[in-house]
């Protein structure tokens with residue numbers, strides 16, 4: 001590498017240290033440097049002694065500036081990992097949360113009980129995290145996954161992320177609309193599984209982080225006085241869209257298990273179950289239609 005191309009002969013090792021001083025966080029510093037280097041996470045340790053190019057140094061400094069202005073590191077990098085996916089994320093979509101990573105797992109367990117090919121809906125897909133994980137991890141061709149959102153911006157991000165998963169994306173379908181309004185009437189009674197991480201935070205919830213409030217789309221998060229506005233719509237209408245024995249599963253707030261279970265029961269679901277997240281908090285409710 002010539003002197004013109006390198007940034008004052010700084011190695012990546014020193015660049016990480018320098019960045020850590022600026023951002024006050026070693027882990028964030030490593031993420032930013034790794035991202036600017038263009039390395040896959042596993043490759044970065046091998047280039048520690050290589051010199052940083054000017055272009056990469058400018059990229060790191062630009063990301064540091066945005067991070068120090070309070071922007072979430074996921075938006076700063078424009079990417080975030082979810083299960084096996086490396087998703088593009090920006091302020092058009094919610095940053096996928098680690099607790100949501102269990103949702104595709106529970107769906108895949110349920111699919112064992114149903115004959116394939118499956119038709120699945122991921123409603124309120126945002127970045128596409130849930131639906132694209134299913135396509136990526138299920139045998140290719142065993143499921144068609146509908147990814148829907150009321151936000152056209154979000155669907156554009158999900159479409160871009162679908163490209164990233166390659167061949168399984170040929171079984172992705174996209175639709176813009178409010179919950180079941182995204183689907184053609186002819187699809188009633190045809191879904192084996194409907195999964196959703198809808199907005200579920202109460203409008204005046206004092207526990208929401210300042211950074212979430214300032215940077216993430218409010219449309220993705222808030223759901224009326226009790227946070228149940230969207231879950232109510234989804235649970236009450238889902239039975240008309242599922243096959244017999246089909247499953248609905250939604251993510252919810254950790255205080256909402258009793259209320260959400262009651263909604264499932266009054267909509268006619270059986271086998272209504274509450275599932276905990278990785279932190280041990282009640283986070284999902286699932287239910288099945290009778291056979």
Ligand code: SAM
Pocket residue numbers: 093094095096097100123124125126127128129130148149150151154177178179197198199219220221230
């Ligand atoms: N599924 C993504 C995830 O788990 O990371 C995003 C979930 S985010 C909590 C909720 C999503 O629901 C947002 O993408 C938002 O745009 C969408 N949404 C909000 N209101 C909606 C509605 N009425 N109909 C369909 N989607 C809606």
Ligand code: GLN
Pocket residue numbers: 097197198199200201212220221222251
């Ligand atoms: N778990 C998210 C948060 O705390 C909320 C996601 C949602 O409303 N679905 O910010």
